[in-house]
Amino acid sequence: MTDPSALMLREQFGTPEQQRESATFGMWIFLATEVMLFGALFTAFAVYRMKYPLGFDEGSADMNILLGSINTAVLIASSLTMALSIHAVAINKQVRGYLLLLATAALGLVFLTIKFVEYYQHYEQHKAPGISFVSDKPQAAEMQMFYVFYFVMTGFHAIHMTIGVCLVLVLALRTAAGSFRPAYHTPLEAVGLYWHFVDIVWVFLFAIFYISGLHG
Amino acid sequence: MNSLQLLPESASTFANEWNWLFWMLVALCGFVATGIAVLLIYWVVRYHRKREDELPVQIHGNIKIEAAWSLIPLMLFMGMFAWGARVYFRMERPPDNARAIYAIGKQWMWKFQYVTGQREINTLHVPVGEPVKIIMTSQDAIHSLFVPAFRIKQDVLPQRYTTIWFQATKPGRYHLFCAEYCGTKHSGMIGWVYAMDAHEFQLWMEQGGAEGSLASTGEKLFHQFGCATCHHFDTQGACPMLRDLYGRPVRLTSGETIIADETYLRNKILNPRAQLIEGFQPIMPTFSGQLTEEQVVALIAYIKAIGPRPGTELPVSPGNAPSNYGSQQGIAGPEATSISGSKPRDR
């Protein structure tokens, strides 16, 4: 049987190592761009949080901490299944790798579902800026700003999650088709990096949106 | 078509400083740029390739020269920075005795309100030889007040007051422009500044505003909109006392301490639930939508005009917790105020 790593070697690369290192390096550079993307959002959020501490606390206290915590657990679990799936393929346990990838995608879908449920709850409670926002609290305007950032930032995150779920499903199909071997599974590593990053972003989002209002 | 003009009009105390700095930089940069150009052209000619396969002497570099042309420019740049910063500091610090004029920029005109009550559109009358400061806000987009002859420019923002000041040195008529793009008639948002010598300006001022001074207009509004029912002058009720509030530090419920400047007063009138003073309940109704920007300015002028009653120790919040509000150890010591007087720390 032909060695998949040799088949997969693109002509601009001299060796499989060079190709693998370039691919993972490329993913790290991409993650740097994502740090700047979310960093800009976090910075804008921080500016308004400092300006409107009471309103932002009110908004944070409004969040559904139970669903938020479940989502955090779900994503961390999905990072575990992702890492385990790569390990499985690396030791040539193809079926296990395939199943773990499916589990990762499934957990991602659970996250998105819960997120959608939360969005709908906010909409029902008239906390959806631009669509339906009503509040009789003194800091209504500041709370609305909080919610704008909530929807924009978790929305950006959800878009990244959706892309991630699609990528993981594609990889699951390719694993089932036998594309990956211990000697070659670079796309899994690259998407794994991406998945872990999106997970970490969620942890920060959870902190600023859900936890900061807990005391208040 | 007018004849070609190459030097800008200079009509304020800033203009001279600016001219010196600008033309010195022109001379310095011109000298260096000419030097580079001359060397470059001369060498390009002098070392013109003589034959197709010529290989010249290979020079790779010289650390000393690199250090020289890195450090010398750096030092020159630091000098430019320092000189520019000095001029800028003066531009940003209106003198305490500057005469205040209020400006409202809106699409697409400038509205000026004098403390004595006159209102002008797109024209500004100022005295020569006296510092003038303009406290301005925008009703809509960002504008920018620009008077080239005075070398002054400052953006005008919605929901905030920004300040600009100058001292005119020459009577005359000078362009006034909007310098921040603000929509269709941006290039039409222009006017004239008339600088007049002291006597003529006095005559002009005496024409007065039909409705009386700005602060008296503010006083009428203060009663008309019911502010007086809660904000008493000499007793602290459920509302903070307004005497001597302007320019003082106030402690907010968030823990922050800020200065009660024009922007703060405006925001309190239009959005009172934000920036609550510590110890007070959020019971003030909002006047957003009920007051024009001009009326807000009049109210602020009135609040600024209310001075402290001589010899009074001002009580603070109902809980009597010590705070900076009204404290004699605040930023400004006791000083006489007048209708057109100013407080320190105008932003």
Next chain:
Amino acid sequence: MSTLATPVRAAATPNYLTSERGILSWLLTTDHKRIALLYVFSVTAFFFIGGFFALLMRLELVTPETDLVSPHTYNELFSMHGIIMVWFFLIPSIPNTLGNFLIPMMIGAKDLAFPKLNLASWYVFMLGGMVTLWAMFRGGIDTGWTFYTPFSTVYSQTYVTGAALGVFISGFASIMTGLNFIATIHRLRAPGLTWFRLPLFVWSHYATSVILVLATPVLAVVLSMVAVERIFQVGIFSTPLGGDPVLFQHLFWFYSHPAVYIMVLPGMAVVSELVAAYSRRPVFGYTFVAFASIAIAVIGFLVWGHHMFVAGQSVYSALYFSLLSYMVAVPSAIKVFNWTATVYKGSVSWETPMLYAIGFIGLFTIGGMTGLFLAALGIDVHVTDTYFVIAHFHYIMVGGTVMAYLGGIHYWWPKISGKMYPEGLSKLSALTVFLGFNLTFFPQFVLGYLGMPRRYAAYPAEFQYLHILSTAGATILGAGYLMPLCYFFWAWRHAPEAPPNPWRATGLEWQTPSPPPKHNFEVTPVVTHNAYDYEGMKEELGLD
């Protein structure tokens, strides 16, 4: 590989142009050289579209009144001119054309690290361009390329969201390009090609790429927020919800200032190569020039507030930004001095690319020095938001980057096309461009310090004389740009064949035939020379 050998006729050996034929072989290519040509086609089209808008503006400005177009149309013209020139010409111009074509060749690689990503970037770029043009014609855009709030989100009646979307999409192409270049330069260098043996063209593009990947995402965020604000009528940057329009400016300029270094660093990349080749000398102070590129990229992220000295930020912020802005000028000054010193005792020939390089050095120096004026707080208060700023950045972007682009296109034209270009005509057009440019933009410095604000359709009569000079210059400049368009078309078919190394330059790209084969090198070269090692390579190049 003698440079003196008779050039091989293209028909005999297949090269990247002839090895595959048909429109699909171009639209689905992953060859970096073909993708570079796809970009040449695109950026040239955008350049002339943006230039057309500028011409209309300059015609309007001949008279003080708004008589050629309405004020609203004028506002749309300067907005469209800015958006197209910044995002659809200047940012991609050199990196996606010359950078794409040359970086793999200069490092001895067969292609970039991610060729399919490269092709995708062109499609994304074109999609962004089409969306932007569609937005412009469907609803117009009159916010300026700077999209300041609250005008753009609350008051503008034009298709802001559409235009913002088009620019947003083009940002992905920028990021893909930068990512590709960084990975390529790190990982695909030929054996023996250490960092300090790289041509300075590569160093400068590396620095550019770092800015591309780190700054562009911030633009994506700020444009998204503008779109959200406009669509949902929520006040992130405008006041109903307590939003701060100055925050918009901070976020916008945090990207847009580094963006100007994205636009000028590739121009400097080209100039380093031209000055070395046409002096037959290594660039003086190679290491300093290399590090200067990195310094410009790093410090360039720290100066954005100098666009906001009168915007309402604190005096202390202004002081900081002024200080840093002076510091970022130092590495640029170092480069100018080093290029000039490269010519000293060199063997200088005066072909068109060298004329463009010399033009760049002069005009970039003037533009950069006027930056020193703008960095001085006291001066900036008077000249910010006036024609002084317009003149400043056009000296750098047009007198700098565009001239470097033209110089680079001429210099590498033989390699790209396998043909020469007409030297007499090209010198004439270089001269036309230089004279037209100065006549257009030098009067604008004067207009600026006299007090003429920018973005004005109508102006006081005393400014007319200078505006007439400027418009006269613009027509000459336009003619100067049309000339290469014409003679390059002609030269592609009819010019004499080019040898592999017509300039006897060092650099791996010149070790290949003109035009090069599809995979650049039959065998990966092993590099034993430093950059610009004329002494070490004199036998190969036939020099003494």
